[in-house]
Amino acid sequence: DAKTTQPPSMDCAEGRAANLPCNHSTISGNEYVYWYRQIHSQGPQYIIHGLKNNETNEMASLIITEDRKSSTLILPHATLRDTAVYYCIGEACSGTYKYIFGTGTRLKVLA
Amino acid sequence: SQTIHQWPATLVQPVGSPLSLECTVEGTSNPNLYWYRQAAGRGLQLLFYSVGIGQISSEVPQNLSASRPQDRQFILSSKKLLLSDSGFYLCAWSGTLMGEQYFGPGTRLTVT
Numbered sequence: 001d002a003k004t005t006q007p008p009s010m011d012c013a014e015g016r017a018a019n020l021p022c023n024h025s026t027i028s029g030n031e032y033v034y035w036y037r038q039i040h041s042q043g044p045q046y047i048i049h050g051l052k053n054n055e056t057n058e059m060a061s062l063i064i065t066e067d068r069k070s071s072t073l074i075l076p077h078a079t080l081r082d083t084a085v086y087y088c089i090g091e092a093c094s095g096t097y098k099y100i101f102g103t104g105t106r107l108k109v110l111a
Numbered sequence: 112s113q114t115i116h117q118w119p120a121t122l123v124q125p126v127g128s129p130l131s132l133e134c135t136v137e138g139t140s141n142p143n144l145y146w147y148r149q150a151a152g153r154g155l156q157l158l159f160y161s162v163g164i165g166q167i168s169s170e171v172p173q174n175l176s177a178s179r180p181q182d183r184q185f186i187l188s189s190k191k192l193l194l195s196d197s198g199f200y201l202c203a204w205s206g207t208l209m210g211e212q213y214f215g216p217g218t219r220l221t222v223t
Contacts, residue, residue, distance in 0.1 A: 034211060043201050043214030044155070087154070101147075101155035 004033075004088045009106040012082075018075040020105050022088030025069040033064060035073045037084040038104070044087065047073065078109045113138035117202050117215035124222055130175075130189040132218050134202030137183065142204040144185040145212060146177055149199040161185060162208060197222045 005023040012018040024033060032051050036044040048055055048062045050071070055062045061074040075082055087104040114137045124130060136142050146158040157170045159177035167177050174193060178186045185202055199219050203212040 032209070036212075041199075041217075041219075043203070043217050044212075046211040046213060049211060100157075103154045 003100070004090050004102055006086070006088050006102065006105045008103065009108070011108050011110055012075075012078045014080060014109050014111050015077055018078040018082065018107060018109070020073040020075075020086050020088075020107065021070065022073070023070045024088070024090045027068055027090045029068070031090055033062070033068075033071050034089040035060070035062065036087045036089065036101075037082075038087070039081075039084045044101070047086075078107075080109050080111060083107060083109045113204070113213065115202060115204055115213060115215040117200075117218055119218060120216065121219045122221070124192050124220065126194055126222055127191045130187070130192050130196070130220070132187040132200055132202075132220075134185040134187075134215055135183055136204045139183070139204070139206065141182060142206065143208050143210075144179060145203040145205070146185065146187050147201040147203065149201065151198070155201065159187070160208075192222045194222050196220065 003026055032049050034049040035047040037047055038044040047059050048057055050062045050064050052064060054064060062071060064071045073086060085104040085106050087101050089101060116135050118133055143162055145160045147155040148158055149155050158175060160168050161179045164179055164182055167179060175187060175189050187200060197220055199217050201217045202215040205212045
C-alpha cells in the first residue's frame with residue numbers, strides 16, 4: 001500500500017492559493033491518489049482524485065508529478081471556510097482493501 | 112442524490128455496557144460501506160468494510176463487530192465497551208471498493 005507523507009500544518013492568507021504537498025514515493029502505477037478534508041467535528045469530505053494526469057474540479061486542482069512520487073492539492077482562492085485538516089491517501093490494489101488516512105495537514109486560512 | 116445517516120450524534124456509555132451504532136444510506140444500491148474510528152487528535156482508523164449484505168471484513172482486531180443486515184444498513188456493535196473505545200465513529204459509503212468515499216456526520220462516543 002502507498003504510504004503518504006504530509007506536513008503537519010500550514011497557514012495561508014485568505015484569497016491566496018493554498019498549495020498542499022504530499023509525498024507518496026511508494027505508490028504503484030495503478031494506484032490513485034485521493035484527497036479529502038475534514039472540518040472540525042465533521043466527517044471527511046471527498047475533494048478530488050487522480051492517477052497520472054492533473055485534475056481539476058469545482059473545489060480544487062490536483063497536480064501529480066510525472067514520476068507520481070508526489071502531488072500537490074491547490075485551492076486557488078482560499079477562504080476561511082477552507083480551514084480544515086487535509087488528507088492525502090494512496091489507495092492500494094494488492095487484492096485486499098487498504099485506504100489509510102494519516103494525520104494529514106492542518107491548514108489554517110488567515111483573514 | 113445520495114444521503115448517509117448516522118445516529119446517535121453523541122453517546123455517553125459506561126464501561127462494560129453494550130453498543131449499537133447505526134448507519135443507513137439512501138439514494139444508491141449495493142454500496143460499499145465502511146466504519147472508521149477517530150481518536151482525539153488522530154487520523155482515521157478503518158475498522159470494518161462491507162461489499163454486500165452479510166459480507167464483513169475486519170481491519171483491526173478488537174472488541175467491536177459489524178453487521179450488514181440490509182443492503183443500505185451498516186451496524187457497529189460491542190458487547191462490552193472499554194475506555195479505549197471512546198472516539199468519533201464515522202460511517203462512509205462508496206460506489207466502488209476503491210473509489211471516493213462519502214462520510215456521514217459521525218457519532219461521538221464517550222466511554223466513562
